[in-house]
Amino acid sequence: MVGAINLALDQEMARDQRIMILGEDVGLEGGVFRVTDGLQRKYGPRRVVDTPLAESAIVGVSLGLAVAGMLPVPEIQFEGFLYLALDQLCNQLGRYRTRSRGRFGLGVVLRVPWGGGIHAPELHSESPEAVLVHTPGLTVVAPSNPYDAKGLLASALRLGEPVVFCEPKRLYRAVKDEVPEGDYTVPIGRARVAREGKDLTIVAWGAMVREALRAAEELQAMGFAAEVVDLRTLAPMDSAAVVDSVRKTGRLLIAHEAPRTMGLGAEIAARVGEEALTSLLAPIERVTGFDAVMPLSQLEGHYLPDYRRIVAGARKTLAA
Amino acid sequence: MYFERFDPAKGQMLQVLDQDGRVAEDLRPDLTDQRIRELYERLSVMRLADQTALSLQREGRMGTYAPFYGQEAAQASAAFLGPSDWLVPSYRETGALFMRGLPLALLYRYWMGDERGMLFPEGTRVLPVEIVVGAQPLHAVGLSWGMMLQGDPGAAVAYFGDGASSQGDVHEAMNFAGVFRTPTVFVCQNNQFAISLPRSGQTAAANIALRAAGYGFPGILVDGNDLLAVAGAMTEALAAARAGSGPRLIEMLTYRFGPHTTSDDPTKYRTASDVEAHKPFDPLLRLRRYLGGRGLWSEQEERLILARARAEVEEAVRAAEAMPPAPPSDIFDYTCRTAPPSLERQKDELDAFLKGEAGRGAAEAGGRASRPGSGKPSAGRG
Ligand SMILES: Cc1ncc(C[n+]2csc(CCOP(=O)(O)OP(=O)(O)O)c2C)c(N)n1
Numbered sequence: 001m002v003g004a005i006n007l008a009l010d011q012e013m014a015r016d017q018r019i020m021i022l023g024e025d026v027g028l029e030g031g032v033f034r035v036t037d038g039l040q041r042k043y044g045p046r047r048v049v050d051t052p053l054a055e056s057a058i059v060g061v062s063l064g065l066a067v068a069g070m071l072p073v074p075e076i077q078f079e080g081f082l083y084l085a086l087d088q089l090c091n092q093l094g095r096y097r098t099r100s101r102g103r104f105g106l107g108v109v110l111r112v113p114w115g116g117g118i119h120a121p122e123l124h125s126e127s128p129e130a131v132l133v134h135t136p137g138l139t140v141v142a143p144s145n146p147y148d149a150k151g152l153l154a155s156a157l158r159l160g161e162p163v164v165f166c167e168p169k170r171l172y173r174a175v176k177d178e179v180p181e182g183d184y185t186v187p188i189g190r191a192r193v194a195r196e197g198k199d200l201t202i203v204a205w206g207a208m209v210r211e212a213l214r215a216a217e218e219l220q221a222m223g224f225a226a227e228v229v230d231l232r233t234l235a236p237m238d239s240a241a242v243v244d245s246v247r248k249t250g251r252l253l254i255a256h257e258a259p260r261t262m263g264l265g266a267e268i269a270a271r272v273g274e275e276a277l278t279s280l281l282a283p284i285e286r287v288t289g290f291d292a293v294m295p296l297s298q299l300e301g302h303y304l305p306d307y308r309r310i311v312a313g314a315r316k317t318l319a320a
Numbered sequence: 321m322y323f324e325r326f327d328p329a330k331g332q333m334l335q336v337l338d339q340d341g342r343v344a345e346d347l348r349p350d351l352t353d354q355r356i357r358e359l360y361e362r363l364s365v366m367r368l369a370d371q372t373a374l375s376l377q378r379e380g381r382m383g384t385y386a387p388f389y390g391q392e393a394a395q396a397s398a399a400f401l402g403p404s405d406w407l408v409p410s411y412r413e414t415g416a417l418f419m420r421g422l423p424l425a426l427l428y429r430y431w432m433g434d435e436r437g438m439l440f441p442e443g444t445r446v447l448p449v450e451i452v453v454g455a456q457p458l459h460a461v462g463l464s465w466g467m468m469l470q471g472d473p474g475a476a477v478a479y480f481g482d483g484a485s486s487q488g489d490v491h492e493a494m495n496f497a498g499v500f501r502t503p504t505v506f507v508c509q510n511n512q513f514a515i516s517l518p519r520s521g522q523t524a525a526a527n528i529a530l531r532a533a534g535y536g537f538p539g540i541l542v543d544g545n546d547l548l549a550v551a552g553a554m555t556e557a558l559a560a561a562r563a564g565s566g567p568r569l570i571e572m573l574t575y576r577f578g579p580h581t582t583s584d585d586p587t588k589y590r591t592a593s594d595v596e597a598h599k600p601f602d603p604l605l606r607l608r609r610y611l612g613g614r615g616l617w618s619e620q621e622e623r624l625i626l627a628r629a630r631a632e633v634e635e636a637v638r639a640a641e642a643m644p645p646a647p648p649s650d651i652f653d654y655t656c657r658t659a660p661p662s663l664e665r666q667k668d669e670l671d672a673f674l675k676g677e678a679g680r681g682a683a684e685a686g687g688r689a690s691r692p693g694s695g696k697p698s699a700g701r702g
Contacts, residue, residue: 029516029588052486052522053453053514081452084487119433121384121411122451261662290666292655297383297433302648302670312673 002172004146004179005035005111008153009073011183013043016071019157022049023058023075032077033113033172055081059088059110063096066106071157076112079166080123086131093162094137107160109153114142115207115257116304117170119297126294127206127258132164133235133267140235141188142166144209146177148232151186159188166234168207175210189233191241197225200314201245203268204255205231208305212255215310224318234264239271246272250281251317255310260288282320287313322347322553323538323560323568328529333541333573336548339600341609349552357616359399359547360607363392365629366415367604369424370578372633373414373431377582381641383433386412390577393603394509394544395419397477397572400554404474405562406445406467408460410453412509413479420446424636425643434646445474453514454480454487457506461493464502464561475503475561483514485528494569498535503561505554506532506569509544511576516589529571537567544572545603575601648674 013019021027021036027050030037040048051058055076062072076082082089089110097105116125132140139161143149149167156163194209195216204212209230216226227245231237246252252272254265265286272284287305295303326332336347351359370389376382388395395415398407407413407420414427422440430437430449438448447463450456460478467474484490485508497504508528512519525531532539540557542549550572557568575598579586586595611617652659652667659667 024514025516032515032583050517050521053483053517054486054488056488057486084452084489119383122435124451260666290651290670291663292652292666295651296430296435299646299648299651300433302674303651308677309673312676 001146001149001175002035004150008150012157018071020047020070021073022051024053024077026075055084056088059085062108063093066108071107073109078124079112079114079128080126082112090135094135105160106162109156109163109165111165113169114166115168116300129234130263139163141233142206144206144230146175146179148186150179151184155185155188170207189236191232191238192230194230195228197227199224199249200226200251201249202226202253203229203242208255211307211310214307218311219314243275246276247279250279253285253313253317255287255305257289257304259291260286261291263288282317285313285317322556323540326540328527328539328541333543334549335543335546337546337606337610339606341606349548351551353614357611361625363396363604364625365632366392366418368629368633382431384581384583385431386581387578388412388415391511391574393547393550394572394574396547397550397554400551406463406476408447408456408476408478409449410479411449411451425639428640429643436646454484454490457490457493461497461502461504464504465500468503475505475558477505479507482510482519482522486522494535497567498537501566504567505557505561508571510571510573513576515580532569539569541571544574545601
């Protein structure tokens with residue numbers, strides 16, 4: 001996936017001179033995950049900028065740069081450090097269109113490595129998407145595969161709105177699908193049915209999609225056809241896609257890495273309750289991280305839901 | 321005397337022991353040669369402990385680790401804290417925590433990915449390792465403020481890096497400390513890099529120490545590879561803070577010989593010869609020269625020192641690896657004093673799931689590996 005994101009940045013920077021990348025170690029080093037590798041060499045240190053170590057500043061100056069007519073692509077090195085920039089992101093960037101009565105709709109695409117699974121130190125494995133989805137004015141994207149990552153990033157860069165682009169870091173090097181070299185986009189705000197099925201709907205995004213697909217395989221072997229809906233965009237959420245699927249299957253399981261309470265699963269369940277309650281044949285099942293601090297590497301595997309926990313959850317709904 | 325004599329705004333830097341081990345007698349801190357010799361021996365253990373952590377990581381016996389090779393003298397500043405002082409570390413202070421007397425085995429355990437390594441012995445005046453760059457100086461200010469309000473005689477020492485000096489929180493911490501005249505000592509270990517970014521990319525100022533003036537308290541730039549300079553500045557700053565004369569900032573200029581962490585590839589941003597050029601400033605080398613000149617060190621003694629160091633470090637590795645793994649319930653047990661029913665339920669769910677899996681695993685005897693999360697991780701270099 002690293003290559004797909006790098007390619008999208010490269011192609012869009014070539015198309016659009018306004019784009020500049022800024023963040024910690026994004027230039028000379030090419031990012032700690034090498035996502036921006038080679039871009040400073042190609043586009044120079046004025047367009048790919050190593051900033052001082054200050055997340056709030058990185059996002060705050062991006063707002064100003066956007067007002068000036070640039071298209072900043074700030075990087076926050078790990079999602080755990082997004083919290084340092086929450087004022088600039090939520091109180092400033094997310095509100096700027098409203099505050100200026102529509103005058104400043106600001107194109108800023110904030111890239112952040114997301115989620116667990118790489119055995120990293122504390123605060124390098126979090127999934128705080130709910131905080132962002134809860135903030136008015138932010139578009140939040142979470143690709144689950146290289147093809148979508150490239151197409152969604154291209155869309156994000158052409159959107160002219162503040163976007164947070166959550167990159168599931170454990171897929172960076174784990175998934176190496178070829179992506180088309182040519183220009184294409186994947187629409188923002190539209191989910192994808194990653195696998196069709198009639199017995200159960202599994203909703204996931206980011207790295208959890210892979211687990212959901214693997215669970216669907218296992219369930220197939222047990223005689224159940226699970227449909228996997230990959231949200232792709234978390235805000236605005238394509239609830240129609242989820243509702244359509246649930247109307248067909250009558251059963252819903254939501255899988256996410258973030259803690260359960262007030263995680264996105266709660267919102268998805270609420271929307272299905274509002275729009276498709278009568279289609280439900282069983283209680284909604286959530287397979288999620290726990291309402292506890294994400295542990296260090298030794299216990300990380302117990303915290304993160306995986307295909308086995310999804311299968312266990314699915315069997316519960318299927319038995320109900 | 322040091323803070324008055326060395327003005328960072330004029331580019332002055334305190335050095336007591338030069339590269340060749342020659343001492344500036346008029347600047348010599350109150351340390352006997354015997355004490356210096358003892359400290360040298362602790363620095364040797366510290367260095368070996370650091371190298372050992374790196375090798376353990378390479379063998380897959382340790383998680384991501386942040387080495388301090390080259391920064392031993394600056395780390396040893398922690399030796400000058402008194403029993404009533406608090407140490408407030410970042411993630412690169414394994415050497416400082418070791419000097420403060422924390423069991424090496426615990427520190428190893430933490431870097432092995434087990435948070436129980438952060439359960440320090442009761443009474444230890446040390447806060448847990450902080451991963452968020454620049455967060456902890458504020459904690460040190462609050463801590464020392466509280467001590468001041470309660471008549472506690474100690475000071476709090478906040479450790480952070482040159483990169484951290486760019487964070488708003490670090491600025492705010494120093495500003496609060498200045499306003500409330502808290503007994504805080506800010507130690508900026510300037511190892512000249514924040515991952516790939518050299519110090520010059522963090523600030524247009526000539527050094528970090530001169531910022532203290534902007535907050536209304538004294539700052540000093542010291543040669544951080546010179547244990548005697550570190551000792552002098554640290555002792556003076558702590559004494560001043562404890563005596564009620566407010567905060568101090570010490571910038572310790574040093575150099576990180578190793579990678580940022582075990583996930584870092586430093587060849588991306590500096591050459592091997594850049595590093596070699598700093599090797600003559602090795603903090604242990606100059607201590608050896610100094611002590612050697614006084615008949616307190618020889619090659620032969622070095623072998624004995626290293627043998628003792630090896631025994632100590634090997635014992636720590638053994639103890640760390642002998643700790644039984646934490647039970648999965650450890651994930652839940654410290655979230656809050658009393659777990660709400662929803663959390664209890666989640667804990668039970670995990671327990672039931674794991675029992676079910678164990679049953680299934682036994683039934684499928686020889687089936688697929690069921691170790692959770694054992695997929696090959698992608699390389700993060702944070
Ligand atoms: C708030 C925050 N941002 C980013 C990171 C990732 N990170 C870890 S260490 C580091 C560089 C820190 O440099 P410096 O403060 O000079 O300390 P050093 O690591 O050199 O000891 C970065 C960017 C982090 N841990 N916390």
